[in-house]
Amino acid sequence: MEVKTKLTIISILVSIMFGSLYSVTMQNVFAHESRLYSIGNKDYWITVGSIGEPVFVDDKSGAEAFISTADPANPLDSDSNGTKMMEGLEKTLKFEISAGDKKKVFEIEPAWNDPGHYEAVFYPTVETTYNYRLFGTINNVSVSFDFQCQTSEGEGQQENSTKQISEGVTQKAQRGGFGCIDSRADVGFPEPYVSNNELVHMINKTKGNSTIE
Amino acid sequence: MSHFLFFNGIKSSSIVLLSLFIMYTFLVVTLSNTVFVYGHAIPDTYSLEPNSVIEKQVSFPTNIYIIFSERPDPKISYIHVADSAGQRIDNDDFNIIGQNGRQAAVTLDTSLIRDGIYSISWQALSLDDGHVAKGTYVVGVGDLTGNQGLPKDTQHEEQFSPTLAILKGPIIIGEVVVLGAVISQLYLWNDFSRLGLGSAIHSLSKKRILVLVASSSIVMAIFSTTLLMYQAVLISEKESNYFEKLSELFFQTSNGLLWILKLVCCIVLLSSIYFYNKIPPGASKNNKLISTNGGTASLCISLIAIGTFIAVNSSTSHSSSVEGWSQLGIVMDFIHTAIVSVWIGGLVYISYVFFPNIYRITDTVSEKIQVQQKEQKSVELITLARFSILGTISIGIITLTGLFLAWLHIHSAGELIGSDYGKTLIVKLSIALPVIILGAIHQFWITRISKTLFVKKDCKEIQNLKKFNLRSPSTLKSTIRIEAILMLFLLSAASLLTVTSPPTQDKQVMHGAMSDESMPTGIPHVFFQTLDTQGVPINFLVAPFAVGFNNFTVNFLNENQNISKIVNVSIELKKTDLSLSTIKANLERHNDTAFSAYGGYLSQEGKWDLKITVQRSDSYDLNYRLGLSINDSADIGDNDSIKQTGPNKSGNKEMISEFTPWVILLSVVLIVMTGLFSISAYKRLKAIQGQLGLQK
Structure with missing residues (x-):
């Protein structure tokens, strides 16, 4: 094998290495909201947040969920060795994304090579509060969980109180929270960023003014 | 061999890369097996x-x-x-x-x-x-204090407190009862005094007058003291500093002096009414009801004391804080309260002092007036006819001064319907309306009774009035009592008004931020700006606008139709130079339109980036951004969605009420109507006096 070929192979390996490492480590610094539910007499950890936080308007993002069965020996510890990621839930669960008075249902897809991780990709176009409703069935029990992003970043609730959500579904614990979609106004550089939605409004306004004139 | 060549060919750099790859593999495997907690170290x-x-x-x-x-x-x-x-x-x-x-x-x-x-x-x-x-x-x-922002307890932060209203209620009722009783006692018996019966009637009524005035004075003193103590509770952050705050309130603010004044008034009232009660019947030389040396002096002292008490209350009313109108506002408030007291207190007097003594009074005066009118109706009639003049003029003045005060505090229909003050005022007026209608019915009855009493027996009209005439006295007593009870509700609504912030007061605080020149010395610097995004304007206020503890207030303008759907309002403050992490706060909802937060937010000098987020249930969030410079005047951020509406330009316009033409028109109508009704009531009194032989 020629040196040139060897270097090419090594370059590809290094690229893959850093690329994968980046994607894995990025997942780890996200802020998400985790809740422990008892669904049909079985405990589940459901963690929901936005893909690729922090997310800015017009970024490619979406809602994502990590679903695992809790460790029966230590259900309150989502990090316990006995937790098992749940696969195949894309068939029974969906995300309904709502913002303002708009709602839309998205199919969820399993993330590649990441069992128990499900995604519903969308492009947030407005800086506002987003609500992710995960609904469908888990363990043959109908579920509907609302997760709302927080305008106060990094201040998630930490509580272990038990509350009945619906028939056969009880929430036992809650951890953390996830931030809302940020405007690019603060980070647009060197020229201020104008979102697509703002552009549309400006154009419509200009059209309106022209018509009046 | 080929492996050897591979490593040989790329020498040591490949070994480094291989090591990295192994580390990478290890890291990926480790991280992939980690179950993410997704929490924070907060x-x-x-x-x-x-x-x-x-x-x-x-x-x-x-x-x-x-x-x-x-x-x-x-x-x-x-x-x-x-x-x-x-x-x-x-x-x-x-x-x-x-x-x-x-x-x-x-x-x-x-x-x-x-x-x-x-x-x-x-x-x-x-x-x-x-x-x-x-x-x-x-x-x-x-x-x-000073440039570091004011502690919360010394700020002019007015919050609606039902407890304050409950404490102020008895004070208002007390002053109404006392003034009404004193004025009625001085005025209503003039006709009989001219007949030389003053002393006798005085002795019949003085016990009940004593009970009314003394009990009211004690109640006023107790509740004025409790009010001061409760104010100290409101400004105390913890139990341990209660007495310190009470002491501050007493010695370092006008509250202490005003409390002393009120207490002195109550003591003077108690003393004067005691002496009035102690004057024996017939003590005065000319045998009039109130001699200049005794009864009149005591009642006049009581009058001055209760007048001072009402004036002290008026000096701390909402009207005293109306920019540019404070003096006239205080005077109008005083006149309004005093005349309301004359009217309502007069009715209480008639119910509690006059009616229970009517038979004894009738017996006393029966020897002096004409034989055919020797019945209680005659006494009742002359007294009520005299009071009706007082009532008619009072209602006219009350409505006029009330109109002025409403004009002073409420400038638009939105403020009337949308603000707590406006709503309470509507409730108050709703109670006042049946009271005025009952007053009109009483006027009608007095006219009818006078006709049945004084027309000749063969007159056709008497036959028509006979049925009505027979049941009138007891019905009259009942309706006057109903009127008095309604008045108590009216006074309760009035006490609620005294603790509800008028909508114009909030605006005034904001107008205070217009410029440094317009700011009186000693008033903390405040920042005010109207912000607009997505067509939703808000008034934003920071007080004091200084390094330290600040009160951030967001006021939604009434014309915004989405106000009811606001879920949460929060602020985020960042130093522009990023020397501090973000400071965040959720604003507390005060009513449908006002949200505020108090705390150490502008903690350092320099430039700050502020974001206000308004979460709404069925609409997108409203995000307002602006830059603040704590050393100089505030400057606007670069965000195109923000625009400034200069308070200087719109401020004066906002202070002009849209009701002005209506208030002027109504005032003219009221003056004319009051004049006409008063003349009519006066003529009726003169006619009755003539029939009873009581004219001078």
Whole structure:
């Protein structure tokens, strides 16, 4: 094998290495909201947040969920060795994304090579509060969980109180929270960023003014 | 061999890369197997709670610690403590203390601690999930007045308090009863005094007058004192400093002096009414009801005392704070309250003093007036006819002054319907309306009774009035009592009004921010700006606009139709130079249109970026951004969605009520109607006096 070929192979390996490492480590610094539910007499950890936080308007993002069965020996510890990621839930669960008075249902897809991780990709176009409703069935029990992003970043609730959500579904614990979609106004550089939605409004306004004139 | 060639060909660099690859593989495997916690290392417990104020420098702790929800990495995490100039006062010795690894602390250089406010910035990299969280909170020490912002208790923050209304209610009822009783006693018996029966009637009524005035004076004194003590409770942050705050309230504000004045008035009232009661019947030389040496003097002293009491209350009413109209506002408030007292108190007097004594009074006067009118109706008639003049003029003046006060405080239909003050006023007027209607019915009855009494028996009209005439006295008593009860509800509504902030008062605070020149000395600098995004304007106010503890107020303009759907309002403050982490606060809802938060937010001099987020249930969030410069005047951020509507331009316009033409028209109509009705009532009285032989 020629040196040139060897270097090419090594370059590809290094690229893959850093690329994968980046994607894995990025997942780890996200802020998400985790809740422990008892669904049909079985405990589940459901963690929901936005893909690729922090997310800015017009970024490619979406809602994502990590679903695992809790460790029966230590259900309150989502990090316990006995937790098992749940696969195949894309068939029974969906995300309904709502913002303002708009709602839309998205199919969820399993993330590649990441069992128990499900995604519903969308492009947030407005800086506002987003609500992710995960609904469908888990363990043959109908579920509907609302997760709302927080305008106060990094201040998630930490509580272990038990509350009945619906028939056969009880929430036992809650951890953390996830931030809302940020405007690019603060980070647009060197020229201020104008979102697509703002552009549309400006154009419509200009059209309106022209018509009046 | 080929492997050897491979490694041989690329020499040592390939070995490094291979090592990296192995490390990568290990890392990927490790991270992939990690079940993410997705929490943060955020503060669970603070050694000094955010926005706490320590009274003395010596009490300031020598270290600051925070217990985080997860274990902070000491290599990356920090706690910085900086004064308002940005100078660090911590020893930069962030350290994990305690056994669970979640408690972190820094020690402070106590020699650098002065009176002022301190920003505590923290950053925590969680050892549990690798997430970095950061934030800032503010604490104060010592005297925070002056440029450091005012402590909460000394700010002009008026909040609706039902307890205050409950405490003010008896005071208002007391002053009404006393003034009404004194005026009625001085005025109503003039006709019989001319017949030389004054002393006799005086002796019949003085016991009940004593009960009315004395009990009301005691109630006024007790509730005025309780009010002062309750105000001290309101401004005390904790039980331990209650007496300190009470002392401040008493000695350092006008509340103490006003309380003393009220108490003196009550004591004078009690003394004068005691002496009035002690004057024996017939003590006066000319045998009139009220001699200049005794009864009149006592009642006049009572009149001055209760007048002073009402004036003191008026001086602290909403009207006293109306910009440019405060003097006239106080005078109008005083006249309004005094005349209301004459009217309502007069009705109480008739119900409680006159009616129970009517038979004895009738017996007393029966020898002096014509034989055919020797019945209680005659006495009742002349008294009510005399009172009706008082009532007619009173209602006219009350309506006129009430119109003026409403015009002063409410400038638009939106304010009338949308504000708490406007709603309470509507309730008050709704109660007043049946009272006025009952008053009109009484006028009608007095006319009818006078006709049945004084027309000749063969007159046809008497036959028509016979049925009505027979049942009139008892019915009249009942309706007057109903009127008096309605009046009590009216006074309760009035007491609610005294503790409800008029909509114009909020605007005035904002107008205070127009310019430094327009600001009276001693009033803290405030920042006001109208912001607009997505076509939803808000009035934004920071008071005081100085480094320290600030009150942030967001007011939604009434014309905004989405106000009811507001879920939450929050603010985020960042130093533009990023020397502090973000300071955040959720604003508390006060009513449908006003939200506010109080705390140490503008903790350092310099430029700040502010974001106000309004979450709505069925609409997109409203995000307002602006830049604030704490040294100079505020400047607007670059955000195109923000526009400034200069308060200077719109301010004066806002102070002009849209009701002005209606108020002028109504006032003219009222003056004419009051004049006509008063003349009619006067003529009726003269006619009755003529029939009873009571004319001079």
